[in-house]
Amino acid sequence: MERQLTTAAPAQLPREDLVERKPGRRARRVVQDDADRGILSAADWRRPHVRVVGTLLTVLLGACLLVVGLAPVLWLLKSAVTPTQDTLMHPLALFPGGVAWSNLAKAWNDVQIGNYFFNTIWMAAGEWAVQLLVATTGGFALSVLRPKYGGIISGLVLATLFVPAVVLLVPLYLTVLHPPLIGHSLINTFWAVWLPAGASAFNVLLVMRFFDSLPREVFEAAKTDGAGTFRLFWSVVLPMSKPILGVVSVFAINAAWADFLWPNLVLKDIGIQPLSVRLPQIQSSTDLGVYLAALAIATLIPVVIFLLFQRTFLRGGGLGGAVKG
Amino acid sequence: MSVQTTARTTSLEHAARDRRRHNPITWVQRGGLTTLIFLLPLLLIFGVFSWTPIVEAVVMSFQKTNLVTAPVFVGWDNFVAVFEDPVFWIAVRNTGYFAGLALLFGYPIPLVAAVLMSEVRRMKGLYSVLAYLPVVIPPVVSVLLWKIFYDASPTGVFNTILGWFGIPPQPWIQDAATAMPSLVLEATWAGAGGTIIIYLAALTSVAPDLYDAAEVDGASIWGKIWHVTLPQLRGILFITLILQIIATAQVFLQPFLFTGGGPVDSTMTILLLIYQYAFTQSLGGAYGQATALSLMLAVFLAILSVVYFRLTARWSDN
Numbered sequence A: 001m002e003r004q005l006t007t008a009a010p011a012q013l014p015r016e017d018l019v020e021r022k023p024g025r026r027a028r029r030v031v032q033d034d035a036d037r038g039i040l041s042a043a044d045w046r047r048p049h050v051r052v053v054g055t056l057l058t059v060l061l062g063a064c065l066l067v068v069g070l071a072p073v074l075w076l077l078k079s080a081v082t083p084t085q086d087t088l089m090h091p092l093a094l095f096p097g098g099v100a101w102s103n104l105a106k107a108w109n110d111v112q113i114g115n116y117f118f119n120t121i122w123m124a125a126g127e128w129a130v131q132l133l134v135a136t137t138g139g140f141a142l143s144v145l146r147p148k149y150g151g152i153i154s155g156l157v158l159a160t161l162f163v164p165a166v167v168l169l170v171p172l173y174l175t176v177l178h179p180p181l182i183g184h185s186l187i188n189t190f191w192a193v194w195l196p197a198g199a200s201a202f203n204v205l206l207v208m209r210f211f212d213s214l215p216r217e218v219f220e221a222a223k224t225d226g227a228g229t230f231r232l233f234w235s236v237v238l239p240m241s242k243p244i245l246g247v248v249s250v251f252a253i254n255a256a257w258a259d260f261l262w263p264n265l266v267l268k269d270i271g272i273q274p275l276s277v278r279l280p281q282i283q284s285s286t287d288l289g290v291y292l293a294a295l296a297i298a299t300l301i302p303v304v305i306f307l308l309f310q311r312t313f314l315r316g317g318g319l320g321g322a323v324k325g
Numbered sequence B: 001m002s003v004q005t006t007a008r009t010t011s012l013e014h015a016a017r018d019r020r021r022h023n024p025i026t027w028v029q030r031g032g033l034t035t036l037i038f039l040l041p042l043l044l045i046f047g048v049f050s051w052t053p054i055v056e057a058v059v060m061s062f063q064k065t066n067l068v069t070a071p072v073f074v075g076w077d078n079f080v081a082v083f084e085d086p087v088f089w090i091a092v093r094n095t096g097y098f099a100g101l102a103l104l105f106g107y108p109i110p111l112v113a114a115v116l117m118s119e120v121r122r123m124k125g126l127y128s129v130l131a132y133l134p135v136v137i138p139p140v141v142s143v144l145l146w147k148i149f150y151d152a153s154p155t156g157v158f159n160t161i162l163g164w165f166g167i168p169p170q171p172w173i174q175d176a177a178t179a180m181p182s183l184v185l186e187a188t189w190a191g192a193g194g195t196i197i198i199y200l201a202a203l204t205s206v207a208p209d210l211y212d213a214a215e216v217d218g219a220s221i222w223g224k225i226w227h228v229t230l231p232q233l234r235g236i237l238f239i240t241l242i243l244q245i246i247a248t249a250q251v252f253l254q255p256f257l258f259t260g261g262g263p264v265d266s267t268m269t270i271l272l273l274i275y276q277y278a279f280t281q282s283l284g285g286a287y288g289q290a291t292a293l294s295l296m297l298a299v300f301l302a303i304l305s306v307v308y309f310r311l312t313a314r315w316s317d318n
Helices: A015-019 A025-035 A042-046 A048-080 A084-089 A102-109 A113-145 A150-160 A165-177 A191-197 A201-213 A216-224 A229-240 A242-258 A261-266 A275-282 A288-308 A310-316 B002-020 B024-029 B032-060 B077-084 B086-106 B108-118 B124-136 B139-149 B157-164 B176-204 B208-216 B221-249 B253-259 B270-279 B287-317
Strands: none
Touching: A042 A048, A048 A288, A048 B108, A048 B124, A048 B139, A084 A288, A102 A113, A102 A288, A113 A150, A113 A191, A113 A201, A113 A229, A113 A242, A113 A275, A113 A288, A113 B032, A150 A201, A150 B032, A165 A191, A165 A261, A165 B032, A165 B270, A165 B287, A191 A242, A191 A261, A191 B032, A201 A242, A216 A229, A229 A242, A229 B032, A242 A275, A242 A288, A242 A310, A261 A275, A275 A288, A275 B139, A288 A310, A288 B124, A288 B139, A310 B124, A310 B176, B024 B032, B032 B287, B077 B287, B086 B108, B086 B176, B086 B221, B086 B270, B108 B124, B108 B176, B108 B221, B124 B176, B139 B157, B139 B176, B139 B253, B176 B221, B176 B253, B208 B221, B221 B287, B253 B270, B270 B287
16 A cells, blocks of 8 residues: 555656666766766866865765664664663663673564564565566556557556555455455455555556567567467566566565555454564564564565665666655 | 368358457457456456445445445535544644645755765765665654654653753654654655655756756856756656655554654544544444545545646746
């Protein structure tokens, strides 16, 4: 749900970045950076006071970003292994009373963060699979097979982008409570989070735009060589689409990890709740040090994914997380 | 032999004629069914979890539903009930306050940061990573972490830092006056990185020739920012503004987790009220009222966006 609140126009995604990102990109970027210029010209930089003020601002900006961006994360990591009393009395001191590694073990075992951790992974994996299935098969049908009625369906998918997620909240809840055909409630099953996650217009449009850009001659050649539609999808289109599938995957996993409102509504059973739902509930009953260790564990995977796939986040990334407030 | 051959040719002719016509068999033969099979996941998922609920939202807002008896059509009653709820007006005011403060804090900061960052010559990537880091921390963890930072005791994290500068401890989220600004501060921290990345992308697409030309005309650094950079960013600045307003009008996580709407309703927002109508024990089950309010919010935002784009289109022409 959260993710849908912040969808931006996919038109902003620089598509060429998705296609041509392969070896040698770092080298190319350096050359580019030298070649194209910003507001300040080389001549500007040679002027002494510009150089001083510019360098000063750069350092100041870096310091601000360190304090604002990195310091809270470092504080969390530090406090996760600090005895509760030290965090309470001297929150900014560095291990005045030694290190409490036991916080981590307590959080993982006693508070069962390990359990919720795996619930979160399971939830994210399912959401990822459903989103990828819907976006690739749907995108393939609409962009490659192009049935006559395809325009109407694309339009209907696009239209959902303009409906704020909050409108769906109650009716979607009632749908999951009394789903059609199945006959029993999906509440307290992972299907309740997996299936609605698939209805992401953003993913479908992203994949469609990419499939549209693939050369149609390749499809024709594959058909001439006797490839059926399924073969075309599985052996031709999907392997060509790895970049966009990577983008969709990274966003899907991250969004699943971040989601709170929806799982909080439909996963009432403590045994299957993800971290985001469980963490607020255990706050009052958990020792602060152990609790901070739990928060640190919950932060680990998204931050690691971010550091691994920086480029995906920073190039296409502004779209998803943008303008939250 | 000859009989068989003629029989075969006529069946072929039939098939050819059939192909010209439209019938289910030729449709299948031409791959219509295969296409539909590929579309099935999308149609099922969007049908059940997106299109139907959207229609239902409209229908439900005119109904009284309690999940036990059949829904009853009640006309505009749900909307009237929302308007007569005094908390609704508090929620509208608070949401407006949140959106306004978020614009005040959150709109200029990413722009200034992005313009400065675009001029950084070394370790540019590191700057971006640092700026984006708060965005990738799960929102729930961010809020819970800031809740600890906001500890109102003198040994709270923020109060300790204030103490270094001789500023007395603040109540933060404990007090009706400071609660909302505290929420906005966290939301800005959590969201600014995303906007910075958008601006950075837009800044790299500003044509260097424009700066060259401005320099030929003798523009100063400020002149270049004012006459080249900002006008070039105008389109994206308009878009991020309306997107931010739309997002902040639906703020939920911060009031829900920080304060639960308190103290004394000072952080009660529209989404929190919708949630309470539908899902909170005391009020719970007012599904009609909840959908009516969410529909009103959606329509309001839609109208706002249309008006906004009309206006900005006119300004862009000038």
